[in-house]
Amino acid sequence: MTFDGEQRGDSRIQTLRIGGVTAEQNILLAPMAGVTDTAFRIVCREVGAKGFLYTEMVSAKGLCYGDRKSFELTRVTRPERPAAIQIFGADPLFIAKAVELLCESDADLIDINMGCPMPKITKNGEGSALMLDPARAAAVVRAAAGATKKPVTVKIRKGWDAARANAVEFAKAMEAAGAAMIAVHGRTREQMYGGRADWDVVARVKRAVGVPVVGNGDVFCAGDALRMLEQTGCDGVMIGRGARGNPWIFRGIAGAAARRPAPAERLAVMRRHLILAVAEKGEHTGVLEMRKHLAWYVKGMHGAAAIKNEIFRLTSSAELLCRIDQLGETL
Numbered sequence: 001m002t003f004d005g006e007q008r009g010d011s012r013i014q015t016l017r018i019g020g021v022t023a024e025q026n027i028l029l030a031p032m033a034g035v036t037d038t039a040f041r042i043v044c045r046e047v048g049a050k051g052f053l054y055t056e057m058v059s060a061k062g063l064c065y066g067d068r069k070s071f072e073l074t075r076v077t078r079p080e081r082p083a084a085i086q087i088f089g090a091d092p093l094f095i096a097k098a099v100e101l102l103c104e105s106d107a108d109l110i111d112i113n114m115g116c117p118m119p120k121i122t123k124n125g126e127g128s129a130l131m132l133d134p135a136r137a138a139a140v141v142r143a144a145a146g147a148t149k150k151p152v153t154v155k156i157r158k159g160w161d162a163a164r165a166n167a168v169e170f171a172k173a174m175e176a177a178g179a180a181m182i183a184v185h186g187r188t189r190e191q192m193y194g195g196r197a198d199w200d201v202v203a204r205v206k207r208a209v210g211v212p213v214v215g216n217g218d219v220f221c222a223g224d225a226l227r228m229l230e231q232t233g234c235d236g237v238m239i240g241r242g243a244r245g246n247p248w249i250f251r252g253i254a255g256a257a258a259r260r261p262a263p264a265e266r267l268a269v270m271r272r273h274l275i276l277a278v279a280e281k282g283e284h285t286g287v288l289e290m291r292k293h294l295a296w297y298v299k300g301m302h303g304a305a306a307i308k309n310e311i312f313r314l315t316s317s318a319e320l321l322c323r324i325d326q327l328g329e330t331l
């Protein structure tokens with residue numbers, strides 16, 4: 001068996017059905033605040049992602065209070081589908097109201113964040129802090145599931161810390177509360193993003209529940225994704241950091257194309273991403289966002305550090321476009 005991801009039609013790459021919604025492939029784009037905005041999701045789709053694409057996390061309270069920016073984060077366009085909106089919150093009443101407000105959205109799934117490790121979130125009992133309070137987390141899932149016809153899913157961690165690595169029991173409780181899929185990031189909250197993700201916990205959750213289980217953590221290439229599917233028996237793989245600057249990772253896993261696209265295509269995608277970002281967020285914010293993405297796109301290129309420094313000094317989309325064109329000489 002080969003794990004190079006360039007074989008055709010790997011049997012581990014399948015459709016993924018969550019609730020009544022089917023995605024053509026079981027490789028998902030993870031929610032990432034500050035990264036997985038509309039422009040990036042469209043780019044991922046256009047270059048070959050065929051699984052569920054996730055929004056950045058959105059505050060349930062922000063939605064309930066009518067915060068404009070929160071609503072913008074939930075906007076899902078047709079080409080992005082099938083897509084999930086991820087919300088965070090720990091109050092079942094706010095969660096139910098927020099989910100109701102999203103009923104008319106084009107999104108296919110509503111996901112609840114139970115993994116965010118940031119103190120500003122966990123100090124309110126939200127994100128990964130919900131794993132310390134399974135009863136509250138279950139009430140949150142019940143409230144969400146009762147407020148929408150869309151499938152409600154959860155994204156959890158291995159647990160809060162090594163002593164409280166309760167993912168298996170927690171996942172069973174979320175399933176009983178109505179979760180239609182469980183995504184498991186194999187790190188505890190205490191680990192934040194450090195150390196290695198434990199894929200064994202993904203396998204254990206998979207054996208414990210009947211709903212689909214999606215594994216997450218440290219998938220950076222096709223081989224990683226295929227190994228995670230093989231080793232854990234999970235139903236799908238969710239990719240976060242491995243997609244930054246590398247939206248082609250999805251089609252590489254499906255064996256639909258060589259992993260490394262030709263230079264001309266890479267430049268064309270960077271240009272397209274920039275145009276989408278500016279169209280979506282306006283010149284100023286679009287340029288700021290895109291500088292970050294370009295820094296990821298150039299990672300690994302010859303002279304990347306110097307190019308990155310240069311990119312961060314550019315202030316207009318015209319300058320960025322020009323710099324992208326010049327990258328042709330380095331690729």
Ligand SMILES: Cc1cc2nc3c(=O)[nH]c(=O)nc-3n(C[C@H](O)[C@H](O)[C@H](O)COP(=O)(O)O)c2cc1C
Pocket residue numbers: 030031032033034035056057086113114115116155185216217218219238239240241242
């Ligand atoms: C910049 C950044 C932002 C993230 N934002 C979110 C988020 O909004 N919601 C969430 O559930 N996880 C978030 N995560 C966690 C990822 O979804 C994922 O679980 C984690 O990065 C591990 O997967 P990976 O190894 O494929 O990156 C974020 C991660 C990063 C690096």
